Amino acid sequence: QSAQLLFELSRPGRRAHRLGEPGVPTTDALSGFDDRFLASDPPPLPELAEGDVVRHFVGLSTLNMSVDTHFYPLGSCTMKYNPKRNERIASLPGLADVHPMQDPSHLQGLLEMLYELQEMFAEISGLHGVSLQPAAGAHGELTALLVAEAYFRSIGSSRNIVLTADSAHGTNPASAQMAGFQTKTVKSNADGLVDLDDLAAKLDENTAVFMLTNPNTLGLFDRNIEQMNKMVHDAGALIYLDGANMNAILGISRPGDFGADLMHYNPHKTFSGPHGGGGPGAGPICVRDFLTKFLPAPIVTRREIETAEGQTEWYYDLSEPTEHSIGRVRSFFGNTGVLARAYIYLRTYGGDGIRRVSEDAVLSANYLLSQVKHFLDVPHGDRCMHEFVASASRLKKDKKISAMDLAKRILDYGFHAPTVYFPLVVDEAVMVEPTETESKQTLDAFVEALFRITDESGDTVHEAPHSTRISRPDDVGAARRPVLHWSQPETPDDQS
Amino acid sequence: QSAQLLFELSRPGRRAHRLGEPGVPTTDALSGFDDRFLASDPPPLPELAEGDVVRHFVGLSTLNMSVDTHFYPLGSCTMKYNPKRNERIASLPGLADVHPMQDPSHLQGLLEMLYELQEMFAEISGLHGVSLQPAAGAHGELTALLVAEAYFRSIGSSRNIVLTADSAHGTNPASAQMAGFQTKTVKSNADGLVDLDDLAAKLDENTAVFMLTNPNTLGLFDRNIEQMNKMVHDAGALIYLDGANMNAILGISRPGDFGADLMHYNPHKTFSGPHGGGGPGAGPICVRDFLTKFLPAPIVTRREIETAEGQTEWYYDLSEPTEHSIGRVRSFFGNTGVLARAYIYLRTYGGDGIRRVSEDAVLSANYLLSQVKHFLDVPHGDRCMHEFVASASRLKKDKKISAMDLAKRILDYGFHAPTVYFPLVVDEAVMVEPTETESKQTLDAFVEALFRITDESGDTVHEAPHSTRISRPDDVGAARRPVLHWSQPETPDDQS
Amino acid sequence: MSYLFHTDDDRREMLAAIGASSIDEIINDQVPQSVQLQRQLELPPAIHEMELTAELTRLADRNANANSHVCFLGGGAYDHFIPAVVDEIASRGEYYTSYTPYQAEVSQGNLQVMFEYETLITQLTGLGVSNASLYDGGSAATEAVLMALATQRGRNKVITSDVVHPQYREILAAYLRNIDAEIVVVAADENGCSAGIIDAIDDQTACVLVQHPNFIGGLEDVAAIAAAAKAAGALTIESFDPVSLGRLRRPGDMGVDIAVAEGQGLGNPLAYGGPYLGIMACREDLVRRLPGRIAGQTTDRRGKRCWVLTLQTREQHIRREKATSNICSNQTLLALRATVHLSLLGPEGLRETSDHCIAKTEYAKQVIVATERFEIVGEGPSLKEFVVRDRNGDVAELLEYARNHALLAGIDLGPMVGLQCEGTLTGLPDRYRDCFLVAVTEKRTRAEIDQWAEILCHAPQTAAC
Amino acid sequence: MSYLFHTDDDRREMLAAIGASSIDEIINDQVPQSVQLQRQLELPPAIHEMELTAELTRLADRNANANSHVCFLGGGAYDHFIPAVVDEIASRGEYYTSYTPYQAEVSQGNLQVMFEYETLITQLTGLGVSNASLYDGGSAATEAVLMALATQRGRNKVITSDVVHPQYREILAAYLRNIDAEIVVVAADENGCSAGIIDAIDDQTACVLVQHPNFIGGLEDVAAIAAAAKAAGALTIESFDPVSLGRLRRPGDMGVDIAVAEGQGLGNPLAYGGPYLGIMACREDLVRRLPGRIAGQTTDRRGKRCWVLTLQTREQHIRREKATSNICSNQTLLALRATVHLSLLGPEGLRETSDHCIAKTEYAKQVIVATERFEIVGEGPSLKEFVVRDRNGDVAELLEYARNHALLAGIDLGPMVGLQCEGTLTGLPDRYRDCFLVAVTEKRTRAEIDQWAEILCHAPQTAAC
Known part of the structure; x- marks a missing residue:
């Protein structure tokens, strides 16, 4: 039964959702529209009863394996338990029903949360600037590479090569390509780590960014990390860390401390945001201090203000884009719903727990x-x-x-x-x-x-x-x- | 996996729910307790992680058939679609988080809803008095029989026999027994209807109540209903209608109009309250006017009051028990959550729709x-x-x-x-x-x-x-x- | 229309197959015209989801609740915390849209949950057997009394006390009115302790019904009462609070024969009184008198362990008027919530919950007494509930003032004093006339308790605070 | 701790099996000491569910929202009604805790939903093929431009207008900065109509990006633009509003090559801007350039119809730097919500929703104009959005006043005027400097619209209303 498609269940005249009378005058409302704008018929969507819809989609759901039903040891995807309290809290009207164009003055709770999340992401990464805007890990990669490009442009450099490891996720070279870079691949050695000789051979004055996954996709922490750090930076390039594997090193080792200048997180992996059947995720990025001014806007800021009672308190606001900012990579603030779940998760564990x-x-x-x-x-x-x-x-x-x-x-x-x-x-x-x-x-x-x-x-x-x-x-x-x-x-x- | 019991998944030291520090002094809190009150150890409940609990119960759920997943043509149970809007609305804090001992003055929305529901139940039944208190259909039967008993007692009658049909639900005789009556069974005839001769033979001056299911459990509307009505009432007895089959006659025929003096509804059947795997349901009852004073308390009442602005509006209140009331049959108001769903359902259909x-x-x-x-x-x-x-x-x-x-x-x-x-x-x-x-x-x-x-x-x-x-x-x-x-x-x- | 499926074409096709010209024709064939309603029902007009949701949201917003107000109300229903997992599980359609597991093969989910619930209740109570739940704590207490009367043939006295939940005693009176049984209500002492029950037990006593902690929050010497009852050949029924068992002794360990409880506090919302969860457990040898559904373990035709409804020969659909009870449902969905809730708590979580209640209740007593306006009525420790007397004001006005300050400060006990039902005392003794009952659950914070005391203290009064 | 499973005993047993004395030993083996963090992370302390829920509820309560306020905000995100069924379905763990359907056999639920979603989008747009969704409406528009540039090799001009969503144009500018492409922003006329695009099209034009209804609510003559583009060998990209299609013509029927949209309005919550749903459909022959996941129909080894991810040779995990896009996810959960939402609406429900928007928007225009304080900027009908100028006051102050009266009255357009990004105009033309944008969805009632006008009218001003 459930293998039937919606369209095959359809029967002309069935109907689930209805509105009543609008309660306002309707005569002439349509008359203002020129005929060339109007369709004679609505789109040929299927016609179903509410009970049809429910049974159909409940039935389909049972054809999925999921974390809630099965052990899901999908490597590189961090299919951890998705806490139910995250879902409940993120659905509160004060979080779920906030319009993205509301004024910060009436969103102080939300902005405080997002500000604290920026701080937490910075602390965990060992880096300084945070943008919560990217919508997915690959989007974070792209954003970070656009930041790197803006940086090199600002210093008059025309470096245009991105190095990626042969063991890297396919998104690394694809993101580099989208950001307008050319890519070169660095080999792995017999130990599954970056081949330092090959890295040395490929690093030159055109190298903009070395994209590194650490721990890498073999699950190994690259023990030559300090050497790579020196090699890449000596060559005048930046290190980007693909944060897909952050679940391995939370509180153990910080990308900023081992040389990364830019990185993204996958909150839907590391911080228990549900994967949603393939999305939504989020791809917040962290960058070293000198790259902060290139981040997309807005970023949550805060300043002390004096209250009517003469006390000081924090006022949270959104930054305007600076002249150096790359602009923006998606509409509105970011995947707030996913970020909220990450925040709730991090509050649940704290520094010791994480x-x-x-x-x-x-x-x-x-x-x-x-x-x-x-x-x-x-x-x-x-x-x-x-x-x-x-x-x-x-x-x-x-x-x-x-x-x-x-x-x-x-x-x-x-x-x-x-x-x-x-x-x-x-x-x-x-x-x-x-x-x-x-x-x-x-x-x-x-x-x-x-x-x-x-x-x-x-x-x-x-x-x-x-x-x-x-x-x-x-x-x-x-x-x-x-x-x-x-x-x-x-x-x-x-x-x- | 899911066939494992909770207890078999348990592992000493695992833990899902935790509270933090109470934030109040704890020294001496326990010292006031005499040793004879205190257990040395907490009960030996299983010990599980949160992810265990979720996967266990999600897994178990998939072993059930349900209306949301399957056609469920279980006769006599009215397994209709359970609207999702009912669940959403009934979960609003203003309905779900109301304490049963709150004062009516701060519950005007809820009491208005319950009052209107009483009115709707009365209108659909063709009867006058409504009690929303009983917790299930069988509980409604018992309550109605206690009302009947109180009525007969009030008129000095010692009638102590309840007649039930041989096709009746087993709850009918069992409820009669619990209410302190003796029961006699009336046969069905070849057409599956009440055998009028047998009914006549068993009706006498000791008959208190004739319990009737109409349409009966064969799905037949008893075409001799008017004759039975006359026979039973001529014998000085009351007619009780088992409302399990009300889904057949909404707006078509009203129990009060065909002779019933008392009846119950099963809102979890007729009015789309979910069955919940066997409960909760509700068993509100309706009775003819002269029986109203025997109903359990409280009942929602209303009166006009004058507002501060000099306008009149309805004030909703709870009745005090009268001297005739049978008292109460369960704690607090009733199964409000189930009743709320019935109310929402009835509002969705209206008189024509129902x-x-x-x-x-x-x-x-x-x-x-x-x-x-x-x-x-x-x-x-x-x-x-x-x-x-x-x-x-x-x-x-x-x-x-x-x-x-x-x-x-x-x-x-x-x-x-x-x-x-x-x-x-x-x-x-x-x-x-x-x-x-x-x-x-x-x-x-x-x-x-x-x-x-x-x-x-x-x-x-x-x-x-x-x-x-x-x-x-x-x-x-x-x-x-x-x-x-x-x-x-x-x-x-x-x-x- | 709303949830209907049939289109006009469907209806035509179906009528043709039936051989009827219209639905009315079918109805007329079945229902005599003379008893057909000749007009439309007068119900409010149909309203679609969007408007309905808006309207009901406004209606709901007019009700004070444990979310909009800080709740110190108890009296048998409590504002305990409900973990998100409980809601997540119970909102699965496979649970809430299924019915009684008549077909075991496609109901193993519900049946296993019932079996797990029963096991948890035996672990909680220390008794040998539990049913799959009853309507609520109040009716469960009465069902226990009926069970005891049926077991103890020839004895017709039921002894209870005036600090057992007044509503529970009202139910008892209503159920027993037409049955040969006598209810004896013993007066508790000034600390709200019903030790006097012991003296009332005689050879006509079928059972004793005691609540612990009782309605006014007092602790009862259940073990002593049970010993006395046992010596006299009577059964002891304890109405307990499941949340208390993180610290208090289990009914079974104190010699109780039948334990009943309101299970609302185990993961079920307040919902203005229902649906709630009637818990009932008893000694193993009483099982054939136990009312309600019971799930049991068995094996299927391939030898696989599985679960079924069992001991159905007690039940109405088989025994009809000879059944142990007329109950043919159980509160599966609420039992599921309790099962998930207890699984999340485990022994340590239950203990921690009890301890939070105890500590915060003790703190609340201290801060309210410190105001000097209020006094605690009765001595002794409290699990989560106690009685307060306002020396300087009218309780109803005090609580109204609190409600207008977003505070559900307590339950006015005055209206419950001295109530009678059919000649039986169902109300409270006179000493609580000018008092209110306060419950402090683990959800209350120090700040909330401080604010509670502060607001109460500032309520209008006749003398200075 | 929170969600961890291992007990100390578990850890000991596992370490023994590994042959390590401690977890630290394993970590030290992998991570050089020199890059290990030698202190604890400075995060806020751990907080358990009950306190966390209370704290976050308080935090959430500090945010105005479409529930606490009446919402007239649009600008690409709308307060449309979400039926309860949508939430019920999307909150099933089998959907939201699963991942990309790499194993088709155990992902048929998600795959079929994706296939159904794609079909619904083709029905909605009148185009031949849809992907399984992108991040959001804004980035989808830019992905469409990249797709057009890749298709139209040798052409590097992208023509758009100054009434296309400013943020969409910011994204476009950011993505194209390091790529050989030129963005031409055409000025719309005073009614907010971008007919001028037609004149700007030349033989270097790869594509035209038009929004309809556009950011300020104006209707565009998409068919005419598409015809002109086609004549010049360029592609037409339309950013549409799915809710408008109950009445407006479908992109495919107007000659559009690639249609993109923000799908938030199809059953997805506002959520302060995300996660949202990027809709993208195109002509069938462009499918191999389409970014994002695509589900397709096939048969299994027993011949059964089923669904898989397909055309993966476009994708990064196979093509790496040669992929059509770096995108390796799709918004399945939001696409599911849209799929359920559209299933509930059907053709008539969609039409009814459009009609409610149109009628209520028209009504709102009338009542606001009737105040005389305000004027509508631009002529012509509106689907659900229009621009208002306050003759007597500062827009920011006006809207602040409204917010303090539980009203989200509109979006201040002033800050968006004249914005530039890397030399490209991303902002709005000057005529909107003292204006605000108003959206009226089907959820708004006549009473709310009346109240909106009333409150705005009573806001402090410089001249009398």
Whole structure:
């Protein structure tokens, strides 16, 4: 039933939402409109009863795995528990129903929250300037690169190369490209870290930014970080930190302290904002002091004012764009709803607690690694930060079970799959990130399932998943003959 | 996973909810307590992390069928769509966070709503006095019978017999018993209606109340209602209407107009209050004018007052118990949350709309009947009100497929089962109530499924359901060797 | 119209299949014209969601509540904190739009929750068995009395005290009016302690009903009462407060036979009195007399552990007039909320909640006494509730003043004094005539308590504060 | 601590299995001591749920909002009504706690929603293909321009007008700063109509970006502009308002090549500007240049219809620096809300919503003009937004007065006049310096509109009203 599309449930004349009479005169309201503006009919949307709509979307929801229902060890995505108090509080009218063009004078609670969040982000990063505007991690990358570009322009430099690691997220080179840079790739060495020789070879007077992920996508903290720091800055370039893996180092190590000049956070990963099926997220960025003036506007500021009673208190305001600001990268303030959840989360943990988040995330990943390595290769050693990358290449050789097969089969055991085939530097990569919000029992059950799969027949695994409503969709066909929207069938009943 | 019990997930030291420091002095707070009052340890509740709790209960929810997920044609239960606006509005702090001992002067909105609801219930019933206090339909029955008892006592009568129909809900005789009456059963005739001869035979000077369900549990409106009305009242007894089937006659026929002196509503059925997995419901009652003074207190009243500005407005208040009142049948006002949903529902439909609810409910039931009768016996004719009762007796004879088998097998088709083996007057009864909030497409799919089942092999059906996590639990074993709570296993791992 | 599905085309097609020309034809076939309503019902006109939401929001805004006001009201319903997880879970359609688990295969969620709830209640009470819940704390107390009367055939006396919740005693009186039973109401002492019950127990006593902490917040010597009852062959029923059990001894550990409680405080909103959660647990050997639904563990045809409604031979749909009770529902959704709530609390969270109540209540007593305008009525410690007397003013006016200062300061006990129902005392003793009852939950902060005392102190009075 | 699972026993067992003596040992193995933070982070102290909820509720209560105030603000974000069903669906954990559907088998819910969303957007726009959403309306407009520039190689001129949303033009300027492209901003006429765009189109023009209704509520002759652009070999990008399409012609029907919109008004809360929903649809033949996720239909290995993410060769995780865009997310949860919202509205509900906006906006114009203190700036009909000039007062003071009377009366346009970004005009023309922008949605009632006019009229002024 739930596999039916909305459009197939539609029946002319059904209706859910209605308004009453407007209560104002309606004659002539439309007469002012020139005919060329008006459509004769409204768009051909489906027609449904309210009960249809509810059952349809409730039904569809049950076809998803999610953190609320399943262990979701998707590497690089930090699928941690999304606290329900965040949802409740962020839905308060004083947060959810605020219009983005309201005046700061009547938004002092909200702006205080956003100001404090800027401060917290700065403290955690070890950097100085914060913009909460970017709408996603990749958007933060782009914004930071536009900031870097503005900086170099301001000092009369025409540096136009961005270096990215071969193990980096694909967004790194794509963002660099969008910001008008050219990109070069720096290799990883056998340890899975940045190859310092290759970095040295590619750093030159045209290098604007070196984009680094640390811990990197193998879950390794790059132990040569201080050397890289020196090399890049000696070359006159900036270091950008891809903050996707911040869940590993909260309170343990600060990007600003190990050399990053710019970075973004993924609050939907690190700070428990829900992922929402692929969005919304947010991508706030932090930059070193000398880059602050290039940040997009507005930023929340505060100043002391005197109250009517003669006491002083903080007044929170929005900064005007400076002449150096890159302007803005999205409309309105930013993804406030996502940021509010990050704020609530950080208030829940405090400084001591937030370090323990990373400690437990690291512990869980290392525990999983210690168990998994008995039956799957883990090419880059026995220790990791918050995630690790195993390889199914031996399994593939021995039993023709690929990383994809493994991923599909684990679904049958009631777990979401790890990330597979990323990072590109590991053959048949299986990237596992357990997060700190899973129990040892769950981790043990996951290991047990993985182990059992490695012991299963190839046939069983190749045809997996067996327990899901669908199995192994035809991706190639989908791309070759794209069907990107529903169309009214020629005859009423020829839909499957 | 989700089949694990909370207690099995528990791990000493885990913890979800915490309070901070109380912020008041705590020394000596406990010292005032005599040792005999204090427990050394808190109760041995399970210890869980917040993420545990969420995943556990979200997981369990998915093991339920519900109106939001499935067609739920459970006869006699009126499983209609539960509007989401009701949930949203009833959760407003001004309704959900009101303490039951607050003063009426600061609850004028709420009391206005409850007063209007009393009026609406009276109008729909054709009766005069309304008590919103009873907590469930059966509780309404009991309350109404206590009212009847108080009435007879007040006129010096010692009538102590309650007549119930053999097709009545089991609550009827049970409520009569609880109210201190003795019960006698009146037979149904071949048409499924009250046997008037038997009624006449059992009516005498000891008869206090005749409890009637109309439309009855066969979905038939008793066409002899006027005769019964005369017979019962001529005998000096009262008529009680079991309002479980009010969804059939809203705006079409009023109990007060066809002879009922007392009745209850099931707002969780008729007025879209959600059923909540078996509760909460509510059981407001309506009574004829001369019985009003016996109702439990408080009742919402209103009077005109003059405002400071010299205008008049309504002031809503709670009645004090009168000397005739039976007192009260539960603490505080009543199931206000359930009543609020009924109010919102009634406001959504209005007088015209609410009749169309019943019309469509009747139409849907008759449509289903017209389709089902081609392959299942429907002993009591081709027309019904909001529900009908088919019989699987022929199927049982021919293929050993019982009503229970049919019910179990329909689950595999993605529908909740109809009510089976009720009413008792139909052999292998299958009682179907579609309600007005299902589409013709859904009804057709249900018919198709039922038809296919009658065509399936006995084996397939006997072992059904096949698609559910469990199948055919051992009810006899459960009752014979009751295991009514989890116990710590002797050794840690001997649970299944 | 609103939630209807059928279009006019649908209706035509369906009528054709039925073989009827109109819905009216079907109705006329069933319902005699003479009893058909010949006019439209006079209800307020239909109103769509947007306007309805706006109108009801305005209506709701006219009600003072525990959100708009600081709430010190108790008396059996409390402003305890409800974690967000409770709302999140209970708002899932699979829970709130399902019904009684008649088909166990597609109701394992609700059934397991009921089984977990029952287990939690046994852990909470120290008793062997719990039902799946009843309507509310008040009717549960009466159901317990009925159960005791049915168990103790030949005895017809029910002993209780004048500091048991007045409404609970009203319910008891109403239910027992037409039944052969006698209610004896013992007077509590000036500290609100009902030790006098012990002397009232005799060989006609079927049961004793005691509340602990009682309505006015006093502690009862339940163990002593239960021992006396047991010695006399009577049952002891305790109405307890689940939140108190983080510190107080469990009913089962004090010799109680049947324990009942209002479970609202376990994750359920105040909602002007309902729906609430009637908790009931008893000694294992009384289970066949226990009213209400019970879920039990069993195995399915493949041997898998699962849950079903069980012991249904007690129930009305099978036993009809011979059932233990007429109750055919339970408050599953509220029991679910309590189950989630207790899962979040765990033993330490429950203890912490009790401790917050105790500490803040003690603090509130100290600050109110320090005003000199007010005195505490009765000695002894309090869990979260106590009685205050205003030396200088009328209680109703005092509380009205407080309400106008965004404060629900307490419950006026005056109107409850001396109430009678059918000759039985259901009200409070005279000493509480000029008093109000104050509840301090873990939600109250020091600042709120200070402000409470401050506002009360500044209320108009007859003598200086 | 908060959401952590591991007990000290767990940690010990896990460390033993790892073969490490402590978590610090693992960290020290990975992170050079020299870059480890040697102190605790200075964050506000941890605070538990009950206190946190109380504190944040107080914080939220300090913000005026569309609930506490009557909202006449628009400018790209609107106080449209959100049916309860939308919240109910979107608050299901299966939706909001899931991630991008990398594993199609366990993401069919999200994938089908994305496919349905895409279909609804094609129905809404009359264009052949939609992506699964972008960040917001503003960045979507710029993504459309980038797409057009990539398609129209060799042309580098982007023509827009000074009544396109100022923030959208700021974004455009920021994104294009380091790219070889020229932004030409055409001045609209005094009625706020950008017909002048037509004359600016030349053979270097890659695309035209027009907003309709535009920022100040004016209607544009999109069909004429699109025809001119097409004749010159340029693409037309329309930023539209989805709620307007109950009455206004669809972008695809007017010859638009790429349509973008802010989808907030389709069931998404105001939330101080985000998260919002960037809608983007285009001609079918442009699909391989379309940024963002796209869900498509296919079949599984058993032949069952199903949905997957498709055309991923456009995307960054495969193409890296050669991707069409760096975007690797979509606003699934907001797209879900829009999908549910549009399902509830249907064609008639959308039309009714448009009609309410139109009628109430017209009424608001009449009552404000009737005060004589105010005048409407620009002629012509309005969908839901128009510009007002106060003849007798300072706009900022006027709006401040209104805010203090629980009214969000309009947006002060003064600060937006004349803004420049990197030499490009991003602000509004001078004629709006002393004006404010008013939006009237279907939620506004006649009484609210009357009150709005009344309060504005009574604001302090320099001359009599």
